[in-house]
Amino acid sequence: MKHRRYWVGGIAALVVAAAAWFAVAAAGSSKHAQSAKLTKVTLQLKWVTQAQFAGYYAAKEKGYYKQAGLDVNIKVGGPDIIPETVVAGGAAQFGLDWVSNLLAARDTGTKLVDIAQVFQRSGMTEVTWKDTGLNTIAKLRGKKVGNWLGGNQWELFAALARAGMDPIHNKGVRIVKQPFDMNLFLHRQIDAASAMTYNELAQVLESKNPKTGKLVKPSELNVIRMQKIGTGMLEDDVFTTEKWISSPANQAIAKKFLAASFRGWIYCRDHLNDCTNIVLKNGPALPHGHQRWMMNEINALIWPSPKGIGIMDAASFRRTAKISKQFGVIKKPASSAAYRTDLARAALAQLRKQGLDVTGRNWKKAKVQVTPGGK
Numbered sequence: 001m002k003h004r005r006y007w008v009g010g011i012a013a014l015v016v017a018a019a020a021w022f023a024v025a026a027a028g029s030s031k032h033a034q035s036a037k038l039t040k041v042t043l044q045l046k047w048v049t050q051a052q053f054a055g056y057y058a059a060k061e062k063g064y065y066k067q068a069g070l071d072v073n074i075k076v077g078g079p080d081i082i083p084e085t086v087v088a089g090g091a092a093q094f095g096l097d098w099v100s101n102l103l104a105a106r107d108t109g110t111k112l113v114d115i116a117q118v119f120q121r122s123g124m125t126e127v128t129w130k131d132t133g134l135n136t137i138a139k140l141r142g143k144k145v146g147n148w149l150g151g152n153q154w155e156l157f158a159a160l161a162r163a164g165m166d167p168i169h170n171k172g173v174r175i176v177k178q179p180f181d182m183n184l185f186l187h188r189q190i191d192a193a194s195a196m197t198y199n200e201l202a203q204v205l206e207s208k209n210p211k212t213g214k215l216v217k218p219s220e221l222n223v224i225r226m227q228k229i230g231t232g233m234l235e236d237d238v239f240t241t242e243k244w245i246s247s248p249a250n251q252a253i254a255k256k257f258l259a260a261s262f263r264g265w266i267y268c269r270d271h272l273n274d275c276t277n278i279v280l281k282n283g284p285a286l287p288h289g290h291q292r293w294m295m296n297e298i299n300a301l302i303w304p305s306p307k308g309i310g311i312m313d314a315a316s317f318r319r320t321a322k323i324s325k326q327f328g329v330i331k332k333p334a335s336s337a338a339y340r341t342d343l344a345r346a347a348l349a350q351l352r353k354q355g356l357d358v359t360g361r362n363w364k365k366a367k368v369q370v371t372p373g374g375k
Contacts, residue, residue, distance in 0.1 A: 038071040039253055044092035045077040046236065049283025051294035052198065053096065054275045055118070059264030061278045068256040076283070084112060088241060093250075094257060099234035099317070099338075100154055100324045106338055107330035111242040114339035116258050116310035116347075117317075118265065119301045122232030123197040124155045127185065127204065128222045134191060135222040137229065138163040143191035146178035151329075156194060158231040158323045159224075168327070186210060197225075198297035202290055205370045215372060233320040235301070237339075238310070251343060258347035262309045262358065266351070269299050269360055290374025296366050303360035310344035 045053050056074055059065050065072040075092060077083060083095035084105040095112075105112050126145070128134040134143065137159045145160070145167075147153045153175075157167045165172035176190050182203045185193035187210060195201040201223065209216045226232040238258065244250050268275035276292045286294075302309060314336070321334035348358050 038066065038069055040071045040073065041094065041253060041257060042073040042075055042092040043257075044075050044081070044083045044086045044095040046083055046096045046098075047077045048285060049076050049279065050199075050286055051276060051279045051291045051298055052236070054268045054279050054295055054298065055265030056261055057264070057278050057282050058267045058275050059260045061281070062264065062267060064260040064263045064267075065257070068260045070253070070256055070260065072257070072260075074282075084110060084239075087239065088112065093240055093244060093253075095239050096236050097239065098151075099237055099320050100329050101151060102237065102239055103321060103324050103330050103334045103338060104151075106334070107332055112239050113242050113245060113337075114237045114239050114312065115245065115254060116238040116261075116344045117234060117312040117339065118238060118261075118310055119234065119236040120303075120305050120313065120316075121301050122155060122225075122227040122235055123297065123301050124152075124226040124232065124235075125195050125197060125201060126156060126159075126192050126224045126226075127195045127201065128192045128224070129188070130220050130222055132191065132222075135224070137224060140192055141165060141172050142174075144174045144176050144189075146176045146184060146190040146193040148178050148180065148194060149175075152194070154323050154327050154329060155226040155231050155233050157327055159226060159229055161326070162231065182207065186216075195223075197300070198294040202293040202297075202370070202374065206290065206372060206374045208372075215370065231319075231323065232316075233323055234312075234316050245343075254343050255346045255350070258310060258344055259350045262344075262347055262351060263356065265302060265309055266356055266358070266360075268295065269303055269363055272296060272299070272366055287371075287374045289369075289371030293368050293370065293374070296368045299363070300365050303363040305359050306361075308344075308348040308358040309360075310347065311341055312339045 043056060060072055060074065083097045084101060086092050087095040088110050099114060102112055102114055134140060147156050160167045160173055167173055167175050178184060178193055182193060182200055184190045185204065186207055195204065204216050205218065207216055208214060209220060240254065245254060272295050276288065276295045279291055280288060317339065324330045325333055351358050
C-alpha cells in the first residue's frame with residue numbers, strides 16, 4: 001500500500017509536470033504565432049540617431065508599430081548613406097530625406113514617391129553676430145558666407161540670388177564650405193553660418209562667446225530663417241518606391257506604418273522629456289541637453305500641422321520644386337506626381353477615430369534651458 005501510494009503520487013507529479021509543460025509550450029507557440037504575424041519592414045533614416053527622428057523611435061518604444069502588426073527595423077543613416085539608394089535597392093521599404101533629394105532621384109529615373117510630408121516647415125537659418133549689423137540676406141553682399149554644401153545649400157542660394165548675388169559662381173558673395181561644427185563662426189572666420197534651428201543654432205548657444213568668455217546669448221545673434229523670408233524648402237518626408245506601393249497589400253502596410261509613426265510624433269509633441277530619453281536610449285552620441293533642445297525645435301517644424309500631420313502643402317511643394325529647378329538640382333520641372341496624400345489621409349482618419357489630435361493647433365514651444373556643451 002505504501003509503495004502504491006508513492007506510485008500514485010508519482011503519477012500525479014507527472015500529470016502536473018505534463019500540464020505545466022503543455023502550458024509553457026502553448027504560451028511559447030502563442031508568442032511565436034503572435035510574432036510570426038508581425039510584418040517586417042525597414043525604415044532608413046537620413047542621419048544618425050537624434051531627436052530629428054524621435055517620433056519613429058517613440059512609435060517603436062511605445063509599441064505602436066507592434067499594435068499595428070508591424071516589426072519595424074530602424075536603420076541609422078550617416079555621411080555615406082543615401083536613403084534614396086537604400087530604398088530603391090530594396091534594403092528598406094521606407095526612407096526619410098529632404099524633398100529636394102527625392103526630386104533629384106526622380107529626375108534621374110529613380111521612381112520614388114513622397115507618401116507623407118512630416119516636416120511642415122524648414123529649419124534652415126543663416127546666423128550672424130548682432131554687432132556686425134548683418135541682419136538681412138542683402139547685407140551679406142561681399143561677405144564670407146558658410147554652408148555645408150552637398151545638397152544643403154539651395155535655400156540659402158535662393159535667398160542670395162533673389163538679393164542679386166550669384167552664389168554658384170561666387171559673384172557678389174564668397175561661399176565657404178562649412179564643417180559640421182560652428183568654430184568658423186564662433187571665431188569670426190566667416191561672416192555668416194548656416195544653422196539648423198534644431199542643431200547648429202544650439203551648438204552656438206551651448207558655446208562660449210570668445211569675446212565675453214560666457215555662453216552665447218540669443219540677443220547676441222541675428223537668426224535669418226529661410227522659412228520666414230520665403231525660400232524655405234520642404235525637409236524630412238517619408239518616401240517609398242512607386243513599384244512597392246503599387247500593391248494594395250503594401251498600401252495597407254504603409255497606412256499602418258504612417259498611422260503608428262504619426263502617433264509617435266503626437267506622443268513626442270505632448271511628452272518632450274520622455275521622447276528625449278527614448279532617443280538617448282537608442283543613441284547616446286549627443287548629450288541630453290542638446291537632444292532636449294532638438295526635440296523642442298523639431299516639434300516646431302511639425303506642429304501645428306493645419307491639414308494634419310503628414311499632409312503635403314501644395315504651395316510649399318511648388319516652391320521647393322521651383323528652387324530645385326532654378327539651381328539645377330533637377331533638369332525637368334517636377335510635378336505633383338512626386339507625392340501622394342491618400343495614404344497619410346487614411347492614417348489620419350484612423351487616428352481621429354481614436355480621439356487623437358492630429359493637427360496640434362494649440363501646441364506651443366516649451367522653454368528649454370541651454371546647457372554648456374549641450375550636457
